[in-house]
Amino acid sequence: MPARHHRRRCLLRNLTMAVGAAWALGATGPTLTAEPAPRRLTLWTMQLAPFHNAYVQGLIRSFERAHPGVTVHWVDVPWAEMERKTLTAIAAGAPPDVVNLNPQFSAKLAELGALAEPEAHLSPQQVAAYLPAAWAANRLGSAPGARSFALPWYVTTNLTLAHRGLLARAGVEVPRTLPELLQAARRIREATGAYAYFPALDGSAPLEAMVAAQGRFLSADGCGPGFADGAGAQVIDSYRQLFQQGLVPRNVLTEGHRTAVTAFLSGQVAMISTGMQFLQQVKTASPEVYAQVEVAPPVASSRANLSVMNLAVPASAPDKALAFALALHVTSSENQLELARRVPVLPSTVASYSDALFTTPSADPLLDRARALSVRQVFSGAVLVPPVPRYGKLQISFVRNLQGAMLGRQTADEALSRIDREWRAVIGCARRAAA
Missing domain, CATH: 3.40.190.10 (Periplasmic binding protein-like II)
Structure with missing residues (x-):
């Protein structure tokens, strides 16, 4: 086990013990004279x-x-x-x-x-x-x-930052849906040699698109994903097509938001998803690119995430x-x-x-x-990805299976089936049902 994971487990164990001890003392300890509030x-x-x-x-x-x-x-x-x-x-x-x-x-x-x-x-x-x-x-x-x-x-809420010059050379507008994104990506690649979009997988944007497509993060019983159906499969399949057809950079599987911003600043990518707080970074790093920037709602998401x-x-x-x-x-x-x-x-x-x-x-x-x-x-908008227990494990499961579909190792339906099974195991419903 890596040392940092061992330290984190020890901290969590100590924290759980500390919280439990404090609760027990408050419940059963002797009554003491109140001290002045610090x-x-x-x-x-x-x-x-x-x-x-x-x-x-x-x-x-x-x-x-x-x-x-x-x-x-x-x-x-x-x-x-x-x-x-x-x-x-x-x-x-x-x-x-x-x-x-x-x-x-x-x-x-x-x-x-x-x-x-x-x-x-x-x-x-x-x-x-x-x-x-x-x-x-x-x-x-x-x-x-x-x-x-x-x-x-x-x-904060994400916007699409779009390079007007690249879009104009390809004769496209900022896409609003995944089918529109696929069409625009092909035309931008052919006309400019640039990529249309950098879907950073280290953030929650792909998961937000899934939730926006279906309308809920968890299933009605609270045990699995709320997007394990046709709408969710369409989102995953769109990401698969973008990657398989070479319409997004290959390093989207391993790099995240920082690389997306760098690619946008260098003109390699026509659109990125980020908050308005990053506009100053673009303005400082590349005034000539800033002069070409337009803002639009998030790509492929019918509702903004907060x-x-x-x-x-x-x-x-x-x-x-x-x-x-x-x-x-x-x-x-x-x-x-x-x-x-x-x-x-x-x-x-x-x-x-x-x-x-x-x-x-x-x-x-x-x-x-x-x-x-x-x-x-x-x-x-809304909080499309709400705080839930063990969210980190749920996100890892989602990204891993999305990557598998993008690489062609599984279909969108297979990816959703695995996500559903893994999420139910993480959330604990499968264990409760078996008990």
Whole structure:
């Protein structure tokens, strides 16, 4: 077993034991005299320093002014280290009071009872301040009574960035469906030598297309994929045709989003799927390509997917009420709006969208169009890939079988059959049925 996997298993085991011990002590331990609530909070964010130091420090100062005697210690953690550091801190009994995570990783902690439930500390009015779809991104399951585990923070949604010059030379528009993509890909390849599209398999875009085609992520019984039928087979078969006919780069099987952006910047690929936050990267790296960029809705997806970052409060935080007050402050409509002015992301709060930021033209018409389209998608889209237990294993199963179909090693129907069987084994329904 690789050392990193062994360490992760040990951390998870220690975390499970720590959570269980804390629960048992709370349930059976002696009644102690209440200690004064701690007045020092620790806030962990993800990769905001040093470019956004002034913003975060301003948030902290305004919170401390509103809560005399409280101090907030800010720690910014690199993206790649956040999961490991969070697991280690919680397992060691020294977690941050508020931590910036993504819903899928948060869901793992919530399964173990390691995160506090927001509704226990927020009023219904405070919950209603967030976009319903953004709030749903931080719930385990959709049934009534499903438990939330974090507050939504900023939102992103993917667009298609298209190179107008390449499309014009081929005489095609940005395709909206997979059949249109296949036709456009052939014409772009013949006319320009470039590829039409780079379907990055390291993200969730192919899985989002499957869900959008069928309308649900899990089956009605919650035990398997919700796309194991004709619509799902059509999506997989379209990816197979793109690869088998040489209409996408061969390295789509091994490379991800970073390579897709590089290929787009070099003119090797006419379209990529990414968020509006990457427009600045394109503008900086290649102003001549930026001048050719147009934005459009996601290729081959009838409904946009929302990606929502969050702020979670560990269940072992000493003063959860104060910690949630800090999380509410950071994610308030005013403070999210200020973040959206600094960074091309979108707020998760309804009131933020009444600001002129979203209607007043700026000096960059392309960014304005990207923001306007992204806002429409936020209000019409959904979390197509919701947080579910053991999501990582489900994603690996899906990508592995999609790759097998693209390579011609199995048909689309065979791939879906394997995905259905593997997902049911991972989710545990097969074991429960046999018990």
